[in-house]
Amino acid sequence: MTRSEKISRYGARSAGVFSFRSESALIKDQEYFVKAFVRTENLTVVGTTVRFHSKGSLPPEISAFDPTIANWGDTLTLKGERFSARENQVFLGEIEGEVVSQSDSLLKVVVPFEKNEERVKLMVKTIGQEAISRDDFIYRKPVVDAFDPGHGAFGDTITISGSHFLNTESLKVTFNGQEAKILEASWQKLRVQAPGEANQKNLQLCVSANGLAGCSQDLFIVDPPVIERLSQQEVKIGENLVIDGRGFNPLPNNNVVLFGQQSITPWNASSSRLEVGIPDGVYDSRDVTVGLQTAEQEHIFGSRIRIMNIWLNKGSIPDHGIFSGVAFSFSHGQYGFCGIASDNQITTYRYNPAANRWLKTGTFPGTFRFEMTAFVIGDDAYVGGFNGTQDFWKYDILNNTWEQVADFPLPNMGMTSFAVNGNGYVVCTVSKSSNFWEYDVEADSWVKLSDFVQKDRFQGSVDLGFSYGSKGYLLASSGPSKADEFWEYDPSIRRWKQLASQMNLQTYGKRSFFIIKNEFYLMPDSYNEYLCKYNFSDNKWFIVSRVEGREDGLCFTVEDATYIGGGHNYGKALKDFWEYNPHP
Template identity: 25%
Template sequence: MSFNEINMRNLCSNVHLAVAAVMLFLGGGCQEDLSNDFSVPVVHTGEVTKVSEGKALFTGKLVQLGNNEVVNHGFVWGVEPGPTIKNSAVFLGRPKGEGVFSKEVTSDMYEGRQYHVRAFVQTNALTVYGNDVLFTSMGSSRPKILSFSPEQGTDGTEVQLTGKGFSNDPAGNKVWLGDANASVLAASDSLLMVKLGSLTFSGRFPFRVEVAGLQDTSEALFEVIGPVIDSISPQRGLPRETVRIYGKNFSEVPHENRVQFLIPRQRFHQATVLSATPEQLVVKVPDLKAHQTDQWEVRVSVPTHQKTAISPQHFTLLNATIHRFSPTHGLGGTVVKIYGENFGIDPTTINVLLGVTHMEVLLATNDSIYARVPYDVYGTRSNDIFRPIKVLTITNTTTLFQKFRVEYAFQAFAYFPGMIMCGLVGATDGRLGYFGAGAISGWYAYNPRSGRWTQKASWPGISRQYATATEANGVIYVGLGVRSFGQLHSDFWAYYPQRDQWEQLAPFPVGRFDAVSFSIDGKVFVGMGEGVGRYTDIWKYDPAVGIWSRCADFPGEPRDYATAFTVNGKAYVGLGYQKRDLWQYDPQLDQWTQVGDSPVVSHRQPSFTLNGKVYIPGQGNSTYGPSFWEYDPVNDSWRRLPNIIITSSNGNILTQYNRSVQAAWSIDGYGYLVSPNSGGSNCSRFLIRYNPNL
């Protein structure tokens, strides 16, 4: 038997009958008479009553005080028989005398669990326990933290928590500072002495206590010494935007502050610190992804403190969303405005897809994006004309159900009936378009009103390639060229559409091929090209006198494959193989002036004029058709138009068109391109109409 604890069973030897009667009243189990031993206190445990949610009434009987001074009494309980004051306990202090005592217990009891309860009494020398009573708990009240001291510290700091509803048994209390465990050194129902462990994080954190499965969190915050984050502003935003972090104990050297945006226990993203003071950091939000989460924890660590601060607020990553776009249809090159929210302001971080084709992002704000439909947007079926618009930002991908309708300005018309070969030529008298000659003798006229080709009088010249053709006062002029074995031709011919007749003219002074030709005021101008070397000479033919006279030479470098067109009484000549320069010719002054260079190389590509502007294909080396350009002589400016991608009359996109154009003209407000070529696909045999009104 312990000197300090005498179990009631060992004192049940000499209790007189009156004491035994009281014991039976209290439910005691003592059967022996302890009436002869009046030196020790005697206590009995009564039945546990008023058991309800969150509480139970414990009752005891102090039978005799004994000869020693009683300094405390109360109840102990636990899940094992024979609980002691080392288990859960409630202390009621010095008793007033012998008699019945009770206490409503509201803490340290799990719901549905059986507990053994004993009353106890203490002298300065020993603790005496009553009999063991078993009951089933209906739970207890939640513990409550009222205060703690000290209010700041670091690893190993001992902190006293004051409150109520704690367990008297240190093991019955679980304590955390934030998410870090704290060791319970000593415990009573109103005081806990805890010791902080090795802390990773600094900042302000609440204490949390759990007793019998119930928890309470302190309203006050304990400060772990180190960097502290009080707040972040704004708390919502996008990658690469600026956020301010307010707090204390930051380093004044920006790179010494390590700022992270992270999902706990997952990958972190390092932020760039733009500026720093001890109380404020200005950082750039890293490239966060919304598919991971939209709630990000912000942390700051400073090496001098060896602690990491956690923001009390999360940073909310905003998702990009498309609401609508305008226009809803258009050609390649159309600029579409996409309305929505949370796109970001850096165009380099945004991708816009038209179906699976990338659009060029021109400008971006948080609520709008300007993106250009690709000039060479292409498809293989009619339903490829309707495409969804998708926006991909750093954070997420968003798609609108509505689709953009792609329009095409080039449409295949009448099938060319003649032999398909390189080196054919064409021109228009303003009413019909003419094509053929050169490599073949066949000569055909296209009527845009009926949409049909008609064969005309055969060209009487010898078969050749790379001849040249132009029109003056309703007469078509054709000549020059080269045979396959190198024979140069200098003959020139006139075709009279009204009579459907050919007439041979005076020969050109020097035979050549790939020459340019144009007409102004009824005069025919021909020159440049290649023969015995490359030429820069220009000659004028006057049908009224039937002779050739030399004009001022072209001032640019000698070249072949050049192009020529006329607008408002002036000729424009240039481009050609690997050349971009363009020159204006004034026939009245017989003078050349250089104008703006072409943005694209174009050789062996004829042009046409509409409404004072010139239209010319680029080279046929694009994956999806040659590029197409507009030149404005008034402003001396170039503008790119949609690539030459051709649709059929039912809207299907034909096989990609990737050939040089052999002839071009305009009639009744439409442009026409024709390029029958034996190396091409079926679409190269169609006459192609350009609609400038889309």
């Protein structure tokens, strides 16, 4: 016999035959040996051993269990029939509990600490037979009654009141599903830190044990961030800026620092300090707002920082595709103007530096061409030249209208110009004769002047012209000597004067140039890389810095800043657009 069950029948008997019917704990086809016995106060009498083959038992039956709702580690009492007096297994769902007391009608089992479903059936297995409870056993979830404070910042300590906070490794506190650090735990109280991972404004707080959670009805509100102080007011791109305040997220990636329209995540963060590099990119203005986004909230600091880089990225010129180019550009008042040539049409634009915005103003009505010249007299711009054309046009800047004026006397393959004392002056850039003309605005006529002559005309050409004060200036290539000759023209005496040549850098194409604070700046072409400047007071050239060269780009100056963009470099079309300010 491999198993032994002792069945006792209680109650006194005076005499006669007695019997007992066993319906449980018997294995089918198992051979059993049984002895009857009678015990009195003073004597035990054992009957003869009887052998029989079992036909099996009826299955056990669970009639009730208590309590029906309990915590992990609590003891359940199961009542029923046909349990085994020695060998019973009790399962809560699929997880087996520890049986601590058993009889054929009563079992006691400890609720196991393993993770389980919230509602499960109880099952008793007894020698190949099983019984399943009619009712569900329910695990008691943690209950969150309140928490304090009701609002705060990431990293703040929150006290949670409630019940059934099972203090085991399975205990977790979450804010919108993000786990918080538990500082202190008891059955009815928890102290936790609001996690930075829960980067939202309204947070639901939940306490869970073995995967079963109880959640607060109220929401924890994350306070908005506030920037209180910046480490400096003048910065350069790439430099580090320290931001002090409150309500920051201690996780760097959950903060977004705004510099105007640029955004970047800080490289270091705490709840009261951020460290961030000034990002590269397009800036509408040098005076930039500083803001912070975190937890679905945004704060903009009251003071601005100033970007002190000499070159500032302003984005791009109006895009007309790869087969386009700048036809002309000039400035007037607070705006810059240009024409973009593409698809047999020249589209005109006005640029507002204060807002970094381009406004399409119309189309140039004259013959389609590139590399035109433009000079401004009063509130009118005069535009023309290039590609064998003669038509010339006046643009009324204030009213945005075009009017054709007197044709240029000769077809030309390029020209440069300047305006002095209310008259325009044009130099044909590649002509060896009849190459210098004056435009009389009042008479709307062209007057031929004495030719502009260089020392060596062979392969020489005029690259650019401009006015400064009451005089005009030209920069011209001398050909084989590879020097940029610099010339000054005085209209009052109609005489040219040669100034210091520009450092043996040969001209190739139409370069960008500008005047800021009484200094003339010259951008390089595709074959050179130095930005140079000329000082009028001492007639000297200086190298300023290395820059990318460009030809046939737009260039205009508004107040003390110059705007440069477009053109090409080694045949590569350029669409970039920059502000240059040597004194930002």
